[in-house]
Amino acid sequence: xxxxxxxxxxxxxxxxxxxxxxxxxxxxxxxxxxxxxxxxxxxxxxxxxxxxxxxxxxxxxxxxxxxxxxxxxxxxxxxxxxxxxxxxxxxxxxxxxxxxxxxxxxxxxxxxxxxxxxxxxxxxxxxxxxxxxxxxxxxxxxxxxxxxxxxxxxxxxxxxxxxxxxxxxxxxxxxxxxxxxxxxxxxxxxxxxxxxxxxxxxxxxxxxxxxxxxxxxxxxxxxxxxxxxxxxxxxxxxxxxxxxxxxxxxxxxxxxxxxxxxxx
Amino acid sequence: xxxxxxxxxxxxxxxxxxxxxxxxxxxxxxxxxxxxxxxxxxxxxxxxxxxxxxxxxxxxxxxxxxxxxxxxxxxxxxxxxxxxxxxxxxxxxxxxxxxxxxxxxxxxxxxxxxxxxxxxxxxxxxxxxxxxxxxxxxxxxxxxxxxxxxxxxxxxxxxxxxxxxxxxxxxxxxxxxxxxxxxxxxxxxxxxxxxxxxxxxxxxxxxxxxxxxxxxxxxxxxxxxxxxxxxxxxxxxxxxxxxxxxxxxxxxxxxxxxxxxxxxxxxxxxxxxxxxxxxxxxxxxxxxxxxxxxxxxxxxxxxxxxxxxxxxxxxxxxxxxxxxx
Numbered sequence: 001x002x003x004x005x006x007x008x009x010x011x012x013x014x015x016x017x018x019x020x021x022x023x024x025x026x027x028x029x030x031x032x033x034x035x036x037x038x039x040x041x042x043x044x045x046x047x048x049x050x051x052x053x054x055x056x057x058x059x060x061x062x063x064x065x066x067x068x069x070x071x072x073x074x075x076x077x078x079x080x081x082x083x084x085x086x087x088x089x090x091x092x093x094x095x096x097x098x099x100x101x102x103x104x105x106x107x108x109x110x111x112x113x114x115x116x117x118x119x120x121x122x123x124x125x126x127x128x129x130x131x132x133x134x135x136x137x138x139x140x141x142x143x144x145x146x147x148x149x150x151x152x153x154x155x156x157x158x159x160x161x162x163x164x165x166x167x168x169x170x171x172x173x174x175x176x177x178x179x180x181x182x183x184x185x186x187x188x189x190x191x192x193x194x195x196x197x198x199x200x201x202x203x204x205x206x207x208x209x210x211x212x213x214x215x216x217x218x219x220x221x222x223x224x225x226x227x228x229x230x231x232x233x234x235x236x237x238x239x240x241x242x243x244x245x246x247x248x249x250x251x252x253x254x255x256x257x258x259x260x261x262x263x264x
Numbered sequence: 265x266x267x268x269x270x271x272x273x274x275x276x277x278x279x280x281x282x283x284x285x286x287x288x289x290x291x292x293x294x295x296x297x298x299x300x301x302x303x304x305x306x307x308x309x310x311x312x313x314x315x316x317x318x319x320x321x322x323x324x325x326x327x328x329x330x331x332x333x334x335x336x337x338x339x340x341x342x343x344x345x346x347x348x349x350x351x352x353x354x355x356x357x358x359x360x361x362x363x364x365x366x367x368x369x370x371x372x373x374x375x376x377x378x379x380x381x382x383x384x385x386x387x388x389x390x391x392x393x394x395x396x397x398x399x400x401x402x403x404x405x406x407x408x409x410x411x412x413x414x415x416x417x418x419x420x421x422x423x424x425x426x427x428x429x430x431x432x433x434x435x436x437x438x439x440x441x442x443x444x445x446x447x448x449x450x451x452x453x454x455x456x457x458x459x460x461x462x463x464x465x466x467x468x469x470x471x472x473x474x475x476x477x478x479x480x481x482x483x484x485x486x487x488x489x490x491x492x493x494x495x496x497x498x499x500x501x502x503x504x505x506x507x508x509x510x511x512x513x514x515x516x517x518x519x520x521x522x523x524x525x526x527x528x529x530x531x532x533x534x535x536x537x538x539x540x541x542x543x544x545x546x547x548x549x550x551x552x553x554x555x556x557x558x559x560x561x562x563x564x565x566x567x568x569x570x571x572x573x574x575x576x577x578x579x580x581x582x583x584x585x586x587x588x589x
Contacts, residue, residue, distance in 0.1 A: 008375035008379070102421070
């Protein structure tokens with residue numbers, strides 16, 4: 001497939017999910033609202049009791065925002081919503097067969113979903129990150145502000161965690177074929193099953209296979225400020241990369257296989 | 265209507281021994297189908313006969329278990345991409361992204377087809393009369409408009425072959441008439457081949473040049489509409505009203521131009537051995553024998569009669585012996 005057609009197919013897939021109003025609104029709400037609430041509540045607390053509550057901005061609050069968007073519930077949820085929409089949109093609308101009868105390979109139809117989902121997911125996440133930066137500086141008062149390297153590393157971490165989850169969501173939902181089923185399963189994994197498995201000591205080194213644990217390895221924040229805190233497993237950078245790449249490869253392969261072999 | 269020569273080499277669709285099974289059930293049982301280029305071809309059969317399954321198999325939506333297929337001269341699935349490059353299809357009802365406009369839905373398919381398809385969006389919308397509603401969301405469209413948008417989507421391929429699965433389902437009488445005219449125009453003015461599956465006999469008879477009748481996964485017969493209606497080779501029959509039926513039967517029975525003659529409720533039913541022009545010879549024969557001829561009317565065979573004959577014969581074949589007894 002030539003690059004022109006690849007770009008056009010990416011554009012078409014991006015159009016489909018960008019115009020899905022419900023998904024986009026939920027993604028924006030989940031990404032932006034927690035950041036807004038976090039700074040507004042912090043500012044109110046500080047203004048009402050300055051001696052008890054520090055200003056709402058500064059490095060410490062910026063790091064909390066990074067956790068909201070990268071490691072905790074909200075960023076991953078945005079990634080799951082958008083990834084699942086990209087993975088199941090054609091099937092849910094009944095349009096997949098109309099794309100197949102163009103003669104274009106099913107692998108190409110699957111492949112174009114991935115960059116489209118990533119583009120929208122990252123656009124929403126970057127918007128939330130910029131909002132977090134604005135709040136960090138606007139409410140910093142006399143507190144220290146994050147260094148440029150912390151800002152860029154944090155942005156990279158947030159994009160990495162949401163990007164990986166978004167791609168996994170595209171692959172998983174293409175495999176399952178059901179939008180609600182995929183969303184429920186991925187959220188259950190992200191919020192319940194993953195942390196639960198990571199906390200079972202008897203599983204030993206196998207726990208390093210949990211995606212969250214590997215992703216947390218790339219966090220620019222100190223381990224005690226990360227999502228997992230003391231439960232974070234130590235692993236080498238190489239192991240973390242292998243785990244993350246493994247998850248991507250497995251779910252992309254499964255999604256592509258299902259897209260290629262299913263009755264349309 | 266353009267003529268459809270099923271023996272010619274210019275076939276838009278050709279299948280040999282095409283077989284598809286779903287578990288124990290055989291949905292397609294050794295289908296040998298020949299669809300001539302430049303014709304409207306009806307694929308006629310009752311619900312559940314296997315019409316949609318063959319369309320899905322031809323388009324690569326589901327895999328065949330046995331047999332070979334050629335679409336526009338390309339082997340499928342080996343050369344599926346080339347085969348489908350100039351094929352437009354509506355399988356079952358046309359489906360769209362409801363949250364997008366008609367034009368956006370076409371843009372999505374055009375992106376998948378290739379850059380040249382973009383330039384066909386506006387002409388395709390105009391061709392189906394949707395230019396003015398193209399920028400409204402599809403969820404606001406009526407069923408008829410969605411059908412037309414489905415055809416517009418097919419036209420993005422500048423198709424040599426259109427495959428339409430039950431295209432008039434859900435359309436009102438006006439919409440059905442419009443659709444028929446569109447199909448005929450595509451065949452007669454634009455030289456496209458249109459393959460229409462339908463369970464509606466009237467639909468196929470009024471729209472198509474040739475047809476295949478399918479039932480229980482098998483093609484029962486195929487040919488031009490006239491041939492099918494006549495029962496294989498063209499069959500010409502007359503209803504003859506005479507003043508002396510007994511003597512007329514004797515005269516006709518002795519003639520070489522008459523294959524068969526018998527009484528019926530309407531008069532004498534005469535099957536001609538040759539061309540329909542020999543009706544004049546029948547008239548002359550009777551008049552020369554001194555028999556008064558009050559009526560001489562060609563029998564118009566309908567596809568419906570033929571279809572009912574075939575399917576009732578099939579039903580009879582399937583009745584267990586003990587029940588027949």
